[in-house]
């Protein structure tokens with residue numbers, strides 16, 4: 078997966094020595110605790126957006142997960158961190174922690190767990206990543222590429238693909254992925270169990286969690302779970318280590334019933350999400366009608382899931398039923414107006430249908446929620462059409478960082494913009510000496526457009542002179558101008574010449 082947007086920059090390289098709040102060990106760090114918190118605050122929202130958005134169909138599930146998280150955070154070694162816990166609307170069984178205690182768990186993982194003790198094992202583990210400053214130490218070790226990089230949007234998708242399959246729930250792998258080292262994982266398991274015990278949970282839950290992960294990694298589903306295994310590599314070592322410690326703790330609570338009650342809605346909706354998975358597969362195979370059939374099922378089961386409606390929009394668009402596509406995107410936005418993706422899809426569709434004002438409104442909203450390259454590209458186009466060249470330039474610059482067709486097109490637009498804004502940079506100017514001993518400037522127009530009012534500057538010997546070319550310079554042509562400066566010794570040609578200004582002609 079391409080990583081193409083560095084959402085934060087470590088402000089200054091200040092290396093300090095500090096005591097790790099969890100392990101008590103002395104360690105070097107280039108990131109202060111304040112910076113960690115700032116990194117988490119800045120990246121939490123966009124990361125959630127790029128991974129399906131927050132799960133909103135059952136707000137009581139969010140409350141429940143947060144309460145379990147806060148219960149563990151309160152007994153952690155850094156109870157003062159601004160912890161937050163959210164459930165993401167994402168199938169992939171994954172969880173992650175950002176520096177500063179910003180934690181997320183996917184609904185796909187919640188479905189695999191059986192009770193609150195297992196959930197506490199996940200959240201306790203993630204709390205240790207934050208509390209023990211694993212992110213900060215990754216950065217200090219220089220593996221910045223793996224942490225703090227938030228890849229916003231859909232890097233692998235081209236201009237068309239982004240609209241058709243640009244469901245954020247599918248881009249999990251391109252988003253936040255903190256690859257902690259093996260030692261960090263073992264440390265998180267170890268202290269996570271301590272937190273579980275302190276909060277009154279049965280630490281056996283941590284053993285079962287690792288057993289589940291090992292089992293999953295061996296199952297035929299493994300490919301689908303690469304994301305999870307990349308960020309939390311399962312291993313029998315982790316199972317063994319957790320198992321060995323269980324006996325040293327007193328027996329705690331499991332809270333199976335209240336966990337099952339909390340995920341009841343998820344369980345009820347599981348068939349709808351399965352139909353969604355089938356629809357995505359059909360879309361990827363360009364089977365629009367087939368996709369709609371699956372989505373009909375999904376929507377009949379759970380009409381309030383915005384993702385289903387957005388996918389319906391993609392399917393209708395694939396079938397070139399634009400009116401239906403627009404309606405479906407609108408429904409998706411109505412179901413969840415805090416998610417970037419349906420705004421982006423509708424914005425692009427409106428743009429293609431020539432409704433620029435409405436398109437711009439959607440694209441801007443989408444961009445505010447998550448600045449994707451696709452939104453940038455279309456906002457760039459709109460700025461260009463409105464002759465807002467500086468603005469267009471910054472949008473295309475952002476879009477140009479993405480891969481694929483969109484990146485190529487953005488770079489072409491940037492070139493065109495540069496020609497528009499600074500045509501003189503497309504002129505090559507070189508000095509020469511005429512036979513009669515005068516200084517000449519040779520001006521070549523390398524652009525595909527004619528230029529007029531070209532001004533070049535000649536400087537040397539402590540003086541400078543500007544010269545305006547007397548005529549239009551055609552595209553891909555060269556002209557020689559006599560500067561009137563007597564210059565006998567060609568061998569000592571030390572004048573500098575450059576193009577100052579030019580105006581494009583159509």
Ligand SMILES: [Zn+2]
Nearest residue numbers: 262265308309
């Ligand atoms: Zn981990």
